[in-house]
Amino acid sequence: MKIKVINPNTTLEMTKGIEHAAKTAARPDTQIIAVSPEMGPVSIESYYDEYLSIPGVIEEIKKGEEEGVDAFVIACWGDPGLHAAREVTDKPVVGIAESSVYLASMLAARFSVVTVLPRIKTMLEELVDSYGASKKIANIRTTPMGVLDFERDPAAGMEMLRQEGKRAVKEDDAEAILLGCAGMAEFADSLEKELGVPVIDGVVAGVKFAESIVDLGKKTSKLKTYKYPEKKEFKGTLENFGQSQASIK
Template sequence: MRIRVVNPNTTRAMTETIEQCAKAVAGHGTLLDAVTSEMGPASIESHYDEALSVPGLLAAIRRGEQEGVEGYVIACFGDPGLDAARELACGPVIGIAEAAMQTASHLGRGFSVVTTLNRTVGSTEDLAQRYGMERFCRGVHACEIPVLALDTDPDARKIVTEACRAAAETDRSDAIVLGCAGMADLCSHIRDEIGVPVIDGVAAATLTVQSMLTLGVRKSGRGEFAMPPAKPYAGLLRPFGV
């Protein structure tokens, strides 16, 4: 089983953290690696960043298909490019938001999401609706720390932990979902501190991909998610066409 975790931002240090968290949960028979996107933003904190992370992500999926990768995790909580990636890949492609939210839905009546910047709250609510998780998502809370500061700001761990504690209290939630791949390594620390289940999407999505490969399910190859029709592409993106 070959699984690849794609970090769709271009910050390699973050990919390393993500890879460790994914490997920590992968099963014995699973070959897992993580790759960094080769084009796009250093971090994803706006609709603009997210839109422009997608070409790099799709290039990584195309390369993965050539290399025999069987399943993919998209390691950004906006799940950028998920539908397009599913067109390209033969096996499962799972976003960390969908995996984290679904996992949290099994833990009780509802969860809270704790994310980085306030400007991403609306997108997270959109994702909850898209995945049918609206009725479980009791609130989305920002701690106003930029993505890359999660690693460099000495207070980040404390601020995120307190935001999680406050969210669980305010929303009367049964679980916390971490709203950024860059928070993956904080997961067990926060869980221990606040006494409420905390879900990191990188780990959750890795296990979801692994489960789908174990079940042997692959997309049907017809309809909306069939391979996209070949056609000319122009400009910088010409390499994406045929």
Template sequence: MKIKVINPNTTWEMTKGIEHAAKSAARQGTEILAVSPEMGPVSIESYYDEYLAIPGVLEEIRKGDREGVDAYVIACYGDPGLHAARELTHAPVIGIAEASMYMASMLAARFSIVTVLPRIKTMLEELVAGYGMGHRVISIRTTPLSVLDFEKDPAKGMEVLAQEGRRAVEEDHAEAILLGCAGMAEFADRLEQELQVPVFDGVVAAVKFAEAVVDLGKTTSKLKTYKYPEKKKFIGAMSPFADINS
């Protein structure tokens, strides 16, 4: 099967790290196609960034259906454009935040998210509530580092993740840790050894769920909510999005 892993930001160095995590999780015979959009922000750390990343994500979904992709992973912890992407394709579309929460809920009663800058916290609180996980996520711990800081200084990144992860376990009584950024994949195994609780990278979780759903022969329901958008005219820079593959 072919899984397209979309890093919604345009930093290719981060996409390469995401690709490595996805390939390390995929079984033999699964092809991983890791991409960044041709347009969008270099990192996603605000509502503004997230909303402007979505057109690039949707364009990659459109391309993927022409490329014979069997499933998609949106590799940003805000799951930007997830519902719109599901409207564009029959193939399963899995967000890494949703995947990590679902997987963690099978192995731990309560868990914490450790993420990037403090301004992200409200965005993640809303995301958690939307997934019905407010009773399972007992804390969202932020760090002083931006998304790209983890790329530039992995040693510092590991240090702050371990610090906040330990606080989540000891002070919040978290029984598992979710890494709240696709760029944190490389730290998951070391953190799990250090903290002695399950640590979930969303890219890995999403790839495994994608494989399972494709194996089961399931596709996105087109009955109502995720049916293809109605065809209509789009103006200006949005005009290419009027071409819907339905």
């Protein structure tokens, strides 16, 4: 089985960390391909960043079709481009936020997310609600650290997650904690031991869901919503997206 894990930002150091987490979680017979797009922001911390990362994600999905990939994982806690990605392949495509929320819903009655900058709180509230989990989410807790700050200073990052994780359990009555950034994978096990509740890293959850879907022999439905895009002309910077429609089944 071959799973392509796409870090939607262009910071390769972060992609290496994501690759490590994915390979640690994957079965021995699962091949992990971890990549960053050739175009996009170095980190994703706003709607602007998220939307501009999507063309790069779609390009990597299309490449995966030629690479013989069996499933895809979008490794950003905003799941950028998830629905569009499902339109350009019949292979399973899972997002790490989606996977985290569904896994947490099976493990705990209520859960909180601990993530990066305060500005993304509303974004993640909307995302969790779109997955039908608004009644299960206790809180979305933010930290003063950006995505790349966790790469630069993991000790400070761990302390921030520890503080907010403890508050989530005590003040939110959260029975599980979701780490709201793909760059937080290395902290999950230590936090779970300290907090005494399940701590879910989205990369790990995404890889395990992808493996399970492939094992079940299921593919993305092409009946209506996720059918292949209609061929049409694109202009300007996106011209190549129209040209590449010819390669879509």
